Amino acid sequence: MNTAQPLLRIDRLCRQRAGRIAVQDLCLDVDRGEVLGLLGVNGAGKSTTLSMIAGAMRPDSGTIHLNGEDFLECPELGQRLIGWLPERAPLWQELTVLEHLQAHGRLHGLNGAALRQATEAMLERLELGNLARRLAGVLSQGQRQRLGLACALLHRPALLILDEPANALDPVQVASLRQLIREEAARGTAVILSTHLLAEVTAVCGRVAILHEGQLRHEGMVDASDVQALERRFFDIAMNGRSQAA
Numbered sequence: 001m002n003t004a005q006p007l008l009r010i011d012r013l014c015r016q017r018a019g020r021i022a023v024q025d026l027c028l029d030v031d032r033g034e035v036l037g038l039l040g041v042n043g044a045g046k047s048t049t050l051s052m053i054a055g056a057m058r059p060d061s062g063t064i065h066l067n068g069e070d071f072l073e074c075p076e077l078g079q080r081l082i083g084w085l086p087e088r089a090p091l092w093q094e095l096t097v098l099e100h101l102q103a104h105g106r107l108h109g110l111n112g113a114a115l116r117q118a119t120e121a122m123l124e125r126l127e128l129g130n131l132a133r134r135l136a137g138v139l140s141q142g143q144r145q146r147l148g149l150a151c152a153l154l155h156r157p158a159l160l161i162l163d164e165p166a167n168a169l170d171p172v173q174v175a176s177l178r179q180l181i182r183e184e185a186a187r188g189t190a191v192i193l194s195t196h197l198l199a200e201v202t203a204v205c206g207r208v209a210i211l212h213e214g215q216l217r218h219e220g221m222v223d224a225s226d227v228q229a230l231e232r233r234f235f236d237i238a239m240n241g242r243s244q245a246a
């Protein structure tokens with residue numbers, strides 16, 4: 001690992017979707033062991049940003065460096081370094097929970113005892129053990145979300161990208177998710193967490209970035225004891241943006 005560089009550096013990232021600007025001139029760094037919250041109203045550009053960082057969507061311009069290396073030139077870096085839970089976890093209906101984990105592990109180069117250990121660890125960590133033989137097609141929304149998270153974590157990525165991970169989780173699972181994010185950060189994983197829930201940001205994020213209409217409108221440290229300060233900042237950006245647009 002090249003620890004002199006931030007784990008992730010994105011510089012002047014731009015992307016249009018359906019002829020409209022979705023992300024514009026976005027610059028962000030994320031360090032190892034840091035949890036960055038990504039906030040913004042619907043359509044602000046969060047998922048587009050995360051898709052580009054995860055390597056699933058190519059930017060129109062700008063650069064992405066992972067561990068100091070040019071990710072757009074070497075997309076295979078993502079296989080090793082990134083774990084991504086998209087907004088809707090992409091699951092194969094006809095595969096079981098265990099088969100999903102095995103398939104993901106193989107895609108990331110795990111096999112034999114290492115694959116067995118990794119899948120068992122994830123079944124336990126995401127409380128999926130009793131669902132191991134169940135088909136993904138019959139899982140509840142929250143169970144699907146946990147399976148998506150297990151797949152994202154299986155290969156121990158250096159950068160964990162979570163797009164609305166608390167969606168459909170019950171309060172007990174939300175608490176477990178927070179704990180899991182803290183544990184990942186403590187072991188040095190960089191985490192980007194996109195959410196609509198401001199309390200989620202104050203609970204686990206050290207830093208927050210607020211997007212509006214594809215642009216970075218605020219970036220700063222999070223005061224965990226002051227959710228109202230974040231709320232004021234968020235609404236100010238959202239409402240000003242709306243009145244400007246009107």
Ligand SMILES: Nc1ncnc2c1ncn2[C@@H]1O[C@H](COP(=O)(O)OP(=O)(O)OP(=O)(O)O)[C@@H](O)[C@H]1O
Nearest residue numbers: 017018021022040041042043044045046047048049
């Ligand atoms: N599949 C698509 N085709 C065309 N335009 C899209 C598509 N998905 C998103 N967009 C547009 O890209 C812009 C950014 O959307 P994006 O999904 O990145 O925002 P978001 O912040 O993740 O929103 P949300 O909170 O609703 O998930 C919006 O203007 C949106 O309309």
